[in-house]
Amino acid sequence: MRASNLKGYQIPGHAERLIANLFADDTTVFLNADDDFNILQQILDKWCIASKAKFNIAETEIIPIGSSTYRAKVIQTRKTQDDKQPLPEWLHIAVEGEAVRILGAWFGNNISEASVWEPTLEKIDTSLDCWNKSSPTMEGRRHIVQMVIGGMTQFLTQVQGMPEQIEKKVKKRIWNFVWAEKEKSPVNKETVHGPIEDGRRAVLDIEARKKAIDIMWMRSYLTFGEDRPLWAKVADALFALHSPRNVTEENVDKRIKLNPILQTWKTLPKRSTNTAAIDDLQRIIKTIKDFKIRQEGLAYSREILREMPIWLHGHANARICLLNRSAASKCLKKENHHNLRTVGQAEDLAAHLQEEEHEADSLCQCQQCIWISTTYQCLNPHACMTRAKALLDTLPPKWDPRQTQPEDHEPLHAPTSEEKDITVFDTRITVRGTLTDTFRIFTEGEDNESISVIPPYQGPAQEPTVIATDGSCIENGRETARVGAGIYFGNHDLRNKSMRLPKNMFKRITKATNRIKQSPLEQSNQTGEVVAAREAIELAPRDAILRYRHDFER
Ligand SMILES: [Zn+2]
Ligand SMILES: [Zn+2]
Ligand SMILES: [Zn+2]
Known part of the structure; x- marks a missing residue:
């Protein structure tokens, strides 16, 4: 399928197009409006013959993706475009509000998350009723809640999220089941949900588990570099589309909006008939805010500093916002020109200004200027280099890879000791790795943006x-x-x-x-x-x- 000329979807920041997801016995194919369904069918037929597998045609469903007008048209005409053949009769096209199940999670346009949960709630009720007949003890009830409610809601909470109204219903069921025999619950909430080591009862705490799941999703969302999951790239692209309605934000080029946490641009995901995954986007923003997740560290390795986006850099002086629009900035931003996105790229480009043979002039014919103008179709390399330097100059020393960093005086590895029971104090303060490693949760107060570069000890040799x-x-x-x-x-x-x-x-x-x-x-x-x-x-x-x-x- 990946070798075919089906177009699929282009995800910003992702080299490969999104075309198919194969997992267990579910296959999800992402087709572009231009793509011909017949080609897909031929590929699937061939694959079925080769692998002796059988596609369950009756279970194949189509979810139209696009604006609400476009979706309505696809459902009505069964065509993805006017000049296309109608989709085969046997294919079911999901209508608005209809949920389609893929690998245990539910997808669709404007599906109500509450309705997705209904079957699970019914299953819980049936199961609890059944257990109730055996008149379990308090301790027994605790285990049953864990097993029945905990077990049956875990997966769906992870993949779908638990809407507030469902959370309330589930909590009520836990409460009622645990205190089934008693008219009034004699113990306060804290005592019921606290950890068992404290002599409390440790009944499943739905709210706490929900938060834990949200935090696990944040770990995934805040993974950068090669391991960045595709869903996070999709989320970032959607965030960039949800600019708040004000001139400053709407004027910012979407191409440079890479990530709202690493950069200063604002996003305000609002529900409408044309938007997708709003609940998930809002949950990301809320989790980051509620748990005070942010980049924090005493110092970062140069590798990390260079990985940061340069445009609207989250730690730069506010004047960086004024550096987006000159001719040079346009040349730097353009994909088929410099395609400049990171601090590292800016540093490399600006470094040419230092070279001896370079002249501070748009007509400079030095080797670098010639190379830059031919490689990036750049009309004025000197202006672009100067602009790259101006962008870097807005960075505080802590985030500027051109400055001396604590890393420069630190050993690469932690000190070790041959003697057992001896630990040598590791004095290194630099956060290493990738941008992923710069995030901290439960942060407090203001982050310290200054660095103190401690020069290495120069005095006489000393006994430890x-x-x-x-x-x-x-x-x-x-x-x-x-x-x-x-x-x-x-x-x-x-x-x-x-x-x-x-x-x-x-x-x-x-x-x-x-x-x-x-x-x-x-x-x-x-x-x-x-x-x-x-x-x-x-x-x-x-x-x-x-x-x-x-x-x-x-
Ligand atoms: Zn030059
Ligand atoms: Zn240029
Ligand atoms: Zn000890």
Whole structure:
């Protein structure tokens, strides 16, 4: 099929056209309006003979894709275009609101997500009724909820999302089933859903599971580079189509809108008869906002910095928005010219300005200028290079690959120790990998956009400072647990320290408002260990090579 001349769909940012998805016993084919259905049929016939498989014609369904007027026309005429043959009679074309099942999920135009859930709710009710007859105990009811409701809703929540009204219905069923025998539920909600280790009942928490699923989807959406999933590229293309109605946004060239998280452009997906996947798009935006997902790090590798989109770069000075429209910018943006999209490309282009033989002139005939003008059909290489440099100049040092970065002074690998029970403190602060690795969840306050490049230690060779640290906890795992941390530099060393961890942590949320956030500090061995290690760093001399011991007797 991929070798055929069927057009399929072009997804922005994806080299290969989308034509077919084959998975298990389902095949989904994406045809362009120009494509001839007969060609597809010939391919399928050939494939069936070759593989001795049989296509279940009765189960083949067509979902028209396009504007609502176009869809209505396809349904009415059975033609994808006026000059095309009508689609064969035996093919069912799904009408508006009709859901088609593909690999367990439901697809269609304007299908109601609630109706998709109805069969699942019915199945749950039948099953719970049946279990009720055996008069299970409280503990039994908890397991049944997990198995029946948890099991039956997990997959659909993952692939379809659970609409609010369904969530309410499911929650009600859980509540009623768990408290079936009692008139009034005597325990508050917290107690019912808390983890079992806390001595609570750990009944399936639909809301929490929904959030966990949303976060897993975000991991997929925020995967960049070669592994970027196709659905995320489709989502980005749809985001770019949903500009808020204002001049600034509508004037931005759609070609440079690559991703609304990495760049500063706005998107506002609104429901209409011509839009698709609105619930999913809105959920992405909401999840990112609710869980405060953003790029955060002390420093990034040059590889990561170069991967960022250059246009409307999310961390650039606001004046970058004014650099989209000159003749040079147009030349840089055009696909068949420079096709400039990333910081790396801009850096490479701007670097030619430094070359000795280059003259700051549109008529420069240096080797590079000639190469650029022929390769990119560029009329004024000098102007384009200058514009690339102007774009880079809007980046703060932390995001500018031309600047010295902490990476430049860091070893490539983490320090290791031959001795068992010794960990050498890894002083590297650079986030490495791809853009995927720059995202953090549950972030707080403002991100620090400045960098501090710490030059390598130049002083006399020094003995490593060995520090023993440990955390310990009494009554670990219980409500009454208390934890302590200990730091030991050596006999009679004044820096030796032991401390008891407070029950709560206090943290200033923003510099501006001075608001303080109080959050409980988990009382466990692990928090003790972490606090001890952190405290040790603060106590040790700044340039010390730190080695941690953790082999001593308790
Ligand atoms: Zn030149
Ligand atoms: Zn150019
Ligand atoms: Zn320990």
